[in-house]
Amino acid sequence: MRHKTARIFVVCSLALAVCGALSTVHAAPQIGKPAPDFALKDIYGKLYKLSEFKGKVVVLEWINQDCPIWRGKAAQLNETYKKLLAPKSRPGVPVKKLRSDVVWLCIDSTHYMTGERNRAFFVLNGIAKPVLMDPDGKVGKAYDARTTPHMFVIDKNGILVYDGACDNARSRKKGAELVDYVAQAVEAVLAGKPVPTPKTNPYGCSVKYARR
Numbered sequence: 001m002r003h004k005t006a007r008i009f010v011v012c013s014l015a016l017a018v019c020g021a022l023s024t025v026h027a028a029p030q031i032g033k034p035a036p037d038f039a040l041k042d043i044y045g046k047l048y049k050l051s052e053f054k055g056k057v058v059v060l061e062w063i064n065q066d067c068p069i070w071r072g073k074a075a076q077l078n079e080t081y082k083k084l085l086a087p088k089s090r091p092g093v094p095v096k097k098l099r100s101d102v103v104w105l106c107i108d109s110t111h112y113m114t115g116e117r118n119r120a121f122f123v124l125n126g127i128a129k130p131v132l133m134d135p136d137g138k139v140g141k142a143y144d145a146r147t148t149p150h151m152f153v154i155d156k157n158g159i160l161v162y163d164g165a166c167d168n169a170r171s172r173k174k175g176a177e178l179v180d181y182v183a184q185a186v187e188a189v190l191a192g193k194p195v196p197t198p199k200t201n202p203y204g205c206s207v208k209y210a211r212r
Contacts, residue, residue, distance in 0.1 A: 109140030111210035164200030
């Protein structure tokens with residue numbers, strides 16, 4: 001009887017463990033559905049809420065300065081940022097005026113990263129995009145952000161219209177044109193057209209979420 005009780009206890013414990021694991025699985029946000037709202041502070045302590053940007057196109061970029069793949073794409077992503085927010089800007093010339101209907105936010109869900117380190121990195125590399133800190137990973141998991149970089153584009157009504165890689169560098173065939181998926185998506189939304197490629201597979205380092 002004692003052994004039977006012990007077996008029942010083990011089975012119940014395993015069942016609870018499985019249920020617990022399943023409860024931590026986050027469903028990916030769906031294209032064509034409202035993007036998950038969030039409120040995060042940036043590296044200077046300013047609070048940003050997604051809901052405040054209704055009426056604007058929002059780009060989200062998951063980052064980690066310790067990821068060599070994101071670092072390798074940082075300059076390219078910054079050029080895309082300047083191209084979209086300041087179309088008349090020129091290389092090497094400081095951006096003076098940004099368009100008001102596009103917002104680009106970087107989000108760092110790396111559990112050990114600090115605002116101080118990101119401030120130093122972004123200043124040193126001349127990147128002026130806001131960097132929001134998500135150390136507990138709640139926002140990253142709400143978006144199912146898997147890599148750095150992982151990109152999302154949200155239209156003026158708060159609807160998710162793009163989820164995936166920054167470009168097709170990893171998937172294109174030799175000699176094929178490099179496609180900037182983020183610029184393509186934003187420009188389509190601004191023109192009132194459907195996004196040509198709404199979902200792709202992101203590539204990069206895995207997001208370093210805090211372990212429970």
